[in-house]
Amino acid sequence: MRTPRVALAAAVLLAALPAAAPAQPRPGPARTAPPAAPAAPAIEADLAARRSEVTALSREVADLTRHIAENRKRAAELTEYGGTLAERVRRLKKSPSGVVRDAQLKDDLKELRRVLATLRNMSHVQRILETTLSTRQVALARKAETEASRLLDRGEEAVRAGRDDDAGREFRAALAMLRLGSGARIGARPPVREPVPEPTGRFALSGHETPDEMRELALLLRDGADKIKWNGALLVEVLGRLRAERETLEDLRALETPRDGPAEGALAELDGHIGQVTAELERLRRLLGGFLARANILEQQADREEVAMLQEAGRAATGVAP
Amino acid sequence: MSRPRRALPRIAALGAVLLAAALALPAAADTMRERMDAGDRALAAGRYDAAREAYRAVLRAQPRNREAMRRLGAADLADGRLEDAFSTLQTLRVLAPEDAGVRLSLARVYREAGLADRERRALLEAIRLDPGMTEAHLGLARAFVAAEELFAAGSEYAWLIADADRAGRPPEPVVLFELAAVRERLGRPADAARLLTRYLALAPSGELADRARAALARLPAPKPAAAPGPPAAEPGVAP
Numbered sequence: 287m288r289t290p291r292v293a294l295a296a297a298v299l300l301a302a303l304p305a306a307a308p309a310q311p312r313p314g315p316a317r318t319a320p321p322a323a324p325a326a327p328a329i330e331a332d333l334a335a336r337r338s339e340v341t342a343l344s345r346e347v348a349d350l351t352r353h354i355a356e357n358r359k360r361a362a363e364l365t366e367y368g369g370t371l372a373e374r375v376r377r378l379k380k381s382p383s384g385v386v387r388d389a390q391l392k393d394d395l396k397e398l399r400r401v402l403a404t405l406r407n408m409s410h411v412q413r414i415l416e417t418t419l420s421t422r423q424v425a426l427a428r429k430a431e432t433e434a435s436r437l438l439d440r441g442e443e444a445v446r447a448g449r450d451d452d453a454g455r456e457f458r459a460a461l462a463m464l465r466l467g468s469g470a471r472i473g474a475r476p477p478v479r480e481p482v483p484e485p486t487g488r489f490a491l492s493g494h495e496t497p498d499e500m501r502e503l504a505l506l507l508r509d510g511a512d513k514i515k516w517n518g519a520l521l522v523e524v525l526g527r528l529r530a531e532r533e534t535l536e537d538l539r540a541l542e543t544p545r546d547g548p549a550e551g552a553l554a555e556l557d558g559h560i561g562q563v564t565a566e567l568e569r570l571r572r573l574l575g576g577f578l579a580r581a582n583i584l585e586q587q588a589d590r591e592e593v594a595m596l597q598e599a600g601r602a603a604t605g606v607a608p
Numbered sequence: 609m610s611r612p613r614r615a616l617p618r619i620a621a622l623g624a625v626l627l628a629a630a631l632a633l634p635a636a637a638d639t640m641r642e643r644m645d646a647g648d649r650a651l652a653a654g655r656y657d658a659a660r661e662a663y664r665a666v667l668r669a670q671p672r673n674r675e676a677m678r679r680l681g682a683a684d685l686a687d688g689r690l691e692d693a694f695s696t697l698q699t700l701r702v703l704a705p706e707d708a709g710v711r712l713s714l715a716r717v718y719r720e721a722g723l724a725d726r727e728r729r730a731l732l733e734a735i736r737l738d739p740g741m742t743e744a745h746l747g748l749a750r751a752f753v754a755a756e757e758l759f760a761a762g763s764e765y766a767w768l769i770a771d772a773d774r775a776g777r778p779p780e781p782v783v784l785f786e787l788a789a790v791r792e793r794l795g796r797p798a799d800a801a802r803l804l805t806r807y808l809a810l811a812p813s814g815e816l817a818d819r820a821r822a823a824l825a826r827l828p829a830p831k832p833a834a835a836p837g838p839p840a841a842e843p844g845v846a847p
Binding site for chain 2: 438441442445446450453454457458460461462464465468469527528531534535537538541542547548549551552553555556559
């Protein structure tokens with residue numbers, strides 16, 4: 287009968303402990319608790335596979351980033367070299383012609399063309415690399431965030447099972463994973479783009495423009511249209527962000543007590559702002575349409591006048607009266 | 609010896625154990641309290657290693673002492689040991705899922721770790737658990753400013769001002785200052801000027817006051833105060 291009594295005493299002591307220290311939770315399974323059964327090997331293998339995927343993606347992103355930085359550095363060096371060459375070509379062109387000068391100019395021009403071609407090629411490669419990097423970063427961010435959620439879940443399970451040391455490891459790994467994902471997401475963001483000054487598209491036509499001059503004006507209008515498109519695309523992005531902010535404000539309003547708190551007013555103000563941005567976007571759409579229509583008209587007019595001039599020239603050559 | 613006689617020493621021993629335990633319990637509680645106090649003093653003095661050691665000593669005896677965990681998390685966070693703070697606070701989050709303070713501390717870890725989305729989520733969770741938690745509202749307002757979500761930021765700052773008005777106390781001056789910056793960026797200079805004037809009435813000196821005066825010099829003068837009446841809602845964000 288000894289053992290049950292000791293056990294009873296121990297139970298009394300244990301039951302008394304939380305009461306002795308207020309604000310103490312009832313001691314549950316603690317750090318010293320025996321570890322629970324290990325996770326099934328299949329789950330561990332799956333986890334390891336997912337982590338190695340993240341590691342591989344992470345390495346790929348690092349390699350691409352390094353490659354892009356190296357390319358950028360090389361392109362900067364080549365651009366500088368090209369500038370020096372162009373300056374030398376300008377000087378040589380101004381100097382009097384001669385056998386040595388002509389040969390030097392020919393060599394320099396050839397080298398300059400080679401440099402420009404290399405730069406063009408590098409720029410193309412760079413664009414491909416940057417697109418690939420962005421795609422990889424988005425993939426890495428997604429994988430890392432999914433993995434972080436899994437680690438957090440496993441940490442929670444470990445806490446509930448009293449395996450606090452395991453939980454600590456999972457949580458630390460989750461934070462590292464979250465930071466990795468966040469870094470990748472930030473890296474994948476396109477650089478901040480600024481609006482360009484709006485083209486006026488105002489120019490007086492004398493009515494005596496040649497077809498070439500008309501085409502030049504049409505080109506100016508198309509260039510202006512590109513600027514309007516650029517600004518419009520930025521506004522569409524702004525509108526997207528404002529709509530996301532609206533959702534956030536809706537969430538805040540749902541949390542607010544009283545219900546007619548500041549979020550309600552902020553929502554009304556934001557809606558007004560969204561309305562202004564939408565109206566501005568509509569104005570840009572109309573402006574863009576105007577620029578493109580005028581460019582089309584000028585090009586068609588240039589075509590018509592050119593045809594007329596050719597016909598006139600043909601008639602003049604053959605002596606046929608109009 | 610008869611059976612009752614044989615049992616007597618055992619009963620006496622058990623009584624002694626229980627008595628010793630009963631006497632020891634307050635002493636143990638005192639020791640824990642002393643350790644916590646020592647940890648708090650060390651934390652306040654910026655002696656993070658000492659603070660951690662004191663809280664860990666409590667946790668060695670009581671592995672799930674929430675107060676000790678909370679403070680250990682705070683010490684780690686203050687010392688920049690984000691992984692340790694995160695681990696402790698996440699454990700605490702599981703043990704105390706309704707504790708808004710834990711969410712607030714986690715939000716701070718996320719902010720330090722540069723995890724803005726998670727920070728926001730943790731702050732919203734804190735507010736969901738405790739809608740009146742002013743620190744969470746202020747944190748959220750600042751998180752919105754950092755994310756360029758100025759309407760949402762304005763709403764949170766205005767909530768803080770309305771909350772102070774409801775409680776019959778002046779708002780935190782910094783809230784007025786930061787909301788003024790938001791209103792100015794939203795193209796509401798008159799609102800900004802009014803808020804800065806109110807800020808200066810509450811905090812007339814210091815670096816922020818100098819900045820408020822500089823800002824007021826370039827903003828349009830606020831209109832004269834209205835006749836006394838019920839407190840006006842904050843400009844531009846009221847329904």
